Amino acid sequence: MSNSYILELRDIKKVYDNGVVANKGISIGFREGEIHAIVGENGAGKSTLMKIIFGLEKPTQGAIYYKGKEMNFTSPLDSIAVGIGMVHQHFMLVPSFTVLQNIVLGDEPTKFSFINSKASKKKAEELAKQYNFQLSMDEKVSDLSVGMKQKVEILKLLYKGAKVLILDEPTAVLTPQETEQLFVELKKFKENGHTIIFISHKLGEVKQISDRISVIRKGELISTHNTRDVDTETISELMIGRKVEYEYSGIKQEIKSKKVALTIDNITYTQNGIPLLKDLSLKTKTGEILGVVGVEGNGQSELVDVLFGYKRAEKGRILIQDMEISNFRIKEIRERAKVAYIPEDRMRQGIAASASIKENIIASYYDREELNHKFMMNHKAITKVSDQLVKDFNVLCQSSDTEIQSLSGGNIQKVVVAREYNANPEFLIAEQPTRGVDIGSARFIHEKLIELRNKNKSILLFSADLGEALAVSDKIIVMYSGEIVAYFDNLADLTEKELGFYMLGVKRQSPEEIRRLMDEKIN
Known part of the structure; x- marks a missing residue:
């Protein structure tokens, strides 16, 4: 593992139009050939930082350096072009396409060029063999297991020449055996000089696989440690600012x-x-x-x-x-x-994204007698119930009138849980x-x-x-x-x-x- 930085963030700050400050002057360096974990609570600013690296967001201030040169990413195409790729938690694959079609997607022919399918297949198969990915290039992605789909996502990035791989919650849907296999593969990437940015809430896995850990809290970089020097309890305290018990x-x-x-x-x-x-x-x-x-x-x-x-x-x-x-x-x-229901897909099934917290809280029981008055909704009662749930469930927001989609994922989930819990x-x-x-x-x-x-x-x-x-x-x-x-x-x-x-x-x-x-x- 080299001590020089292949990717460096200097004083990254991100302020959104609504005044929310997501990142507050974050500076982190990522070394060539290391697995660097990024940990923090929901709403800490991890996702925004990764979006900035991957070209999905532009920083309000600060600079990104890749191989010593300052970058100006305006889209993911820019970051992919220099060698930075990202595997999202929810895979970005076309189920009806074959493995090979998904891998070469984005390299379609232009007016003056064409794809050599035979050469593309050979290159993809060689990469798969190099990392022991047991993939058939002709198999439809819809027929693959979750673990194999993840391999296709990683192979897509390697095919495009990525040297830095951002992995967002990569083990969230894997079995322990699939996780073990993924870690074997990540160590091989590291040996071959790739840099892995590993985002996870599973601190045991972070401790197992990473070389260094950076902790982000409330938009700020709290600290960066050699993984061997800290235990999971210390990491969780740094993330949250207090001790957390795991025994129930x-x-x-x-x-x-x-x-x-x-x-x-x-x-x-x-x-x-x-x-x-x-x-x-x-x-x-x-x-x-x-x-x-x-x-x-x-x-x-x-x-x-x-x-x-x-x-x-x-x-x-x-x-x-x-x-x-x-x-x-x-x-x-x-x-x-x-019966109450907390759905898996909170954004699609759990909330009305453009509605307020208050409107989402009463969505399942808006016709309750105590929330209505003479054929009309009792807004005073609705506000009282909503404000109390926001307080009881520690939802971080300006008020229950806040648009729910402006919250972090963890706070959106708290609103969904609060609503279903309150349904008694x-x-x-x-x-x-x-x-x-x-x-x-x-x-x-x-x-x-x-x-x-x-x-x-x-x-x-x-x-x-x-x-x-x-x-x-x-x-x-x-x-x-x-x-x-x-x-x-x-x-x-x-x-x-x-x-x-x-x-x-x-x-x-x-x-x-x-x-x-x-x-x-x-x-």
């Missing part, structure tokens, strides 16, 4: 009067002739958090959609306590069965409730889920973060290929690695064993 057993109360909260009886759901849920059965109790884990695309999303009324199962029944909801509309599921549900579906959320906000959301559990409510927690699932859940099921392949009620000795084997289909419990375990714990 002390706040979980014993619930004695439990009853069946959810019954799923032989649900089958098919799409385009492909069974995505296969005779799936499940029972949960009140006063429990049941974690649902699995590699993305193994039926979790379809299960949520069927439970919340977005889709209809071809056969089977769903009961919330003793009420069958199989054919209920969403409004009936919310109001009659008292009997049953909560929480789908990736802390994805892309910083440690402090994640801890806060976990505590709110446990508060509901302690009130004898039932929570179904869908999470790609196995550490979260193990820490927060009382029991865990694993989904693979539209089926439940494992059920665990004793989590004390269960590890992320063990869960990973079930998630990949390497291990599975028999259907009879799963049903027996469920029945034992329900009766």
Whole structure:
């Protein structure tokens, strides 16, 4: 690893038109052949800084130097042209294209040039072989696993000559085994002189893979450390400005009067002739958090959609306590069965982006009697409820009249959680409730889920973060290929690695064993 900087930021400041200061004079140098982690809470300014490096934003002041020369990036094309690439948390691939078509996308023929498909394929295959990427160039991206799609994204950048790779939450959707493989690949990139900027909220992984760590808090660079010199507790304190506890057993109360909260009886759901849920059965109790884990695309999303009324199962029944909801509309599921839902995609399903915080908070129960007065909305009551939730959930904003899309991702998520929590549900579906959320906000959301559990409510927690699932859940099921392949009620000795084997289909419990375990714990 060289001590010279391949990429250097000097006094970067970013002030938006609305007066929000995202970056306050940040100076960081990135060395050639190093893995440099950037950590900080949501709203700390990490995303803005990466957007500036990648040409998506222009700094208000300051300069970017690449290989000693000052740069003036006006778009990602400029940064890619000099050798800086970024793999976004949500992949930017065309599912209907092949692997090769996605890799060469952007190098289409111009008036005076053409792409040599044979040469392009040879170059891509050589790069894939060099880094042991087991990819078929002719396979459609839609047929790939999440981990393989990520490899395509990385290969796209290598194909275009990137020497600096920005990876935004690269392990968020990977199994432990896929994460291990990614880390092997990152170390090989590093050995070959590439610089990796690694953005993550998983401090254990940051500690494992990085050479140096820079901590950003409230738009400022707090410090940069050699990774070997700091532990995860110190990093989290630097990020948040206070100590954060990770243990939840002390706040979980014993619930004695439990009853069946959810019954799923032989649900089958098919799409385009492909069974995505296969005779799936499940029972949960009140006063429990049941974690649902699995590699993305193994039926979790379809299960949520069927439970919340977005889709209809071809056969089977769903009961919330003793009420069958199989054919209920969403409004009936919310109001009659008292089900609340924290969606995975907060921007698309969770909020109306251009509306205010206040409007988003009341969206699910605007017709409540206490929020209306003689056929008109009671704005005073709405403001009172909204302001109290903003305060209780520590949403960082100017007021509840603030446009919600101006908030950081973590604060938007707090608004969504506040709304669903305030619905006073009997049953909560929480789908990736802390994805892309910083440690402090994640801890806060976990505590709110446990508060509901302690009130004898039932929570179904869908999470790609196995550490979260193990820490927060009382029991865990694993989904693979539209089926439940494992059920665990004793989590004390269960590890992320063990869960990973079930998630990949390497291990599975028999259907009879799963049903027996469920029945034992329900009766």
